[in-house]
Amino acid sequence: MLGCTRAVPPEEIVCGHRKGEAIVLRVSTKGEYGVRIMVDLARHYNGRPRSLTDIAQVEALPLAYLEQLVKLLREACPSLVTSTRGAHGGYRLSRSPDKITMGEIVRVLEGPIAPMICAVEGDMTQVCGFLDSCKTKYLWAKVRDAVAHTLDTMTLADLMNESSEQDKGMPAHFIALSDVHVGAFYIPKQQGEPEVRPLS
Amino acid sequence: MLGCTRAVPPEEIVCGHRKGEAIVLRVSTKGEYGVRIMVDLARHYNGRPRSLTDIAQVEALPLAYLEQLVKLLREACPSLVTSTRGAHGGYRLSRSPDKITMGEIVRVLEGPIAPMICAVEGDMTQVCGFLDSCKTKYLWAKVRDAVAHTLDTMTLADLMNESSEQDKGMPAHFIALSDVHVGAFYIPKQQGEPEVRPLS
DNA sequence: AATATATCCTAGTGAATAAGTCGGATTAAG
DNA sequence: CTTAATCCGACTTATTCACTAGGATATATT
Numbered sequence: 001m002l003g004c005t006r007a008v009p010p011e012e013i014v015c016g017h018r019k020g021e022a023i024v025l026r027v028s029t030k031g032e033y034g035v036r037i038m039v040d041l042a043r044h045y046n047g048r049p050r051s052l053t054d055i056a057q058v059e060a061l062p063l064a065y066l067e068q069l070v071k072l073l074r075e076a077c078p079s080l081v082t083s084t085r086g087a088h089g090g091y092r093l094s095r096s097p098d099k100i101t102m103g104e105i106v107r108v109l110e111g112p113i114a115p116m117i118c119a120v121e122g123d124m125t126q127v128c129g130f131l132d133s134c135k136t137k138y139l140w141a142k143v144r145d146a147v148a149h150t151l152d153t154m155t156l157a158d159l160m161n162e163s164s165e166q167d168k169g170m171p172a173h174f175i176a177l178s179d180v181h182v183g184a185f186y187i188p189k190q191q192g193e194p195e196v197r198p199l200s
Numbered sequence: 201m202l203g204c205t206r207a208v209p210p211e212e213i214v215c216g217h218r219k220g221e222a223i224v225l226r227v228s229t230k231g232e233y234g235v236r237i238m239v240d241l242a243r244h245y246n247g248r249p250r251s252l253t254d255i256a257q258v259e260a261l262p263l264a265y266l267e268q269l270v271k272l273l274r275e276a277c278p279s280l281v282t283s284t285r286g287a288h289g290g291y292r293l294s295r296s297p298d299k300i301t302m303g304e305i306v307r308v309l310e311g312p313i314a315p316m317i318c319a320v321e322g323d324m325t326q327v328c329g330f331l332d333s334c335k336t337k338y339l340w341a342k343v344r345d346a347v348a349h350t351l352d353t354m355t356l357a358d359l360m361n362e363s364s365e366q367d368k369g370m371p372a373h374f375i376a377l378s379d380v381h382v383g384a385f386y387i388p389k390q391q392g393e394p395e396v397r398p399l400s
Numbered sequence: 401a402a403t404a405t406a407t408c409c410t411a412g413t414g415a416a417t418a419a420g421t422c423g424g425a426t427t428a429a430g
Numbered sequence: 431c432t433t434a435a436t437c438c439g440a441c442t443t444a445t446t447c448a449c450t451a452g453g454a455t456a457t458a459t460t
Contacts, residue, residue: 017448028446028447028448029447029448029449030447030448062448062449062450064449064450064451065448065449065450068449084456084457085455085456085457086455086456086457086458087456087457087458087459088457088458088459089456089457089458
């Protein structure tokens with residue numbers, strides 16, 4: 001249901017990612033697409049294994065790239081998805097959605113949460129001998145903990161239920177510094193009919 | 201007092217940034233060095249203007265690069281630093297440290313806070329017409345708000361006072377996923393004596 | 401058995417960004 | 431009038447990102 005790829009030469013229009021947009025604390029497409037995969041799998045939790053081909057088509061994302069991401073999800077310890085090979089194969093969540101936190105997913109896909117490597121999760125005293133005199137350490141550690149807390153207290157099941165209340169306005173008590181407006185959307189060229197018809 | 205540059209070919213050792221380290225929600229050197237400049241200026245708040253040459257030497261960062269960053273701080277509206285040109289010139293904070301939030305600094309240096317552009321600060325409804333069916337929007341918006349709240353509720357003055365209590369152990373209730381160990385540090389080759397003697 | 405449809409695996413690649421570098425112009429203090 | 435500083439913009443290089451390519455293997459259906 002989503003049209004959000006990066007490789008869009010003609011019009012350069014995407015959803016979660018676009019080129020040349022200067023924002024901070026970015027999550028790469030690995031994290032974005034990987035979370036999408038997990039949401040899709042959660043949606044089909046009780047059912048036959050779901051193929052990546054289907055996910056790629058519905059989300060309008062490149063299949064070969066998703067294969068790399070799902071590999072990370074499968075090889076994680078403990079694993080997040082299980083696969084069945086062959087025809088009618090596909091992927092399933094290896095646990096129920098309420099047993100999977102978003103922090104787990106994001107860390108598997110993107111690595112530890114840290115604004116910079118001297119503020120990586122866990123013990124930091126080994127990282128930089130200067131840290132005693134480094135006031136900025138405290139700042140980045142606080143940012144890291146805020147993000148980690150947000151991700152670790154939300155499960156995949158929580159996310160599935162959180163689709164309605166956000167529509168009636170977020171708090172939005174922070175200053176809007178950006179002014180992004182996109183008027184059209186990328187429709188991947190497919191051999192058949194595109195089943196997504198965005199913003200006509 | 202710090203040795204933390206990126207361009208370190210021989211040994212590849214830095215503080216806040218190192219190459220090839222897979223972490224998520226990264227802040228670039230622009231943000232890191234820029235915050236350092238502000239901390240330095242806050243430390244010298246009541247005094248003669250402080251030259252970038254001095255800051256570059258003390259922090260062991262490239263002067264020409266810092267010039268680009270301080271330009272952002274100066275041209276911001278409202279401005280964060282003011283400059284006086286000529287000999288014995290330099291920079292000063294344009295406000296007292298308790299009137300400057302870390303959020304303001306980071307946004308000036310790095311742009312709006314957003315894990316991805318469809319979760320940029322402010323109104324998001326224009327960004328993606330698919331968002332109704334996009335569960336992941338809620339996740340990234342929450343991450344963004346957590347970061348923004350952390351940065352917006354901390355002033356530069358707060359950061360100056362926060363050097364002691366962090367030493368006696370952070371909460372550290374999050375899982376350590378990384379295991380970063382650095383044994384040595386970069387000492388920039390200077391013509392004279394290096395006044396920083398790290399970890400010897 | 402053959403075919404179609406999946407997962408699985410490793411390299412490679414082009415574009416974009418990050419992180420500086422370089423050369424010079426302007427301004428003011430001593 | 432020399433020195434030390436800010437100011438400015440173009441250029442460069444390394445790294446990372448976001449894929450693409452080309453297969454090998456496994457299994458359900460015909």
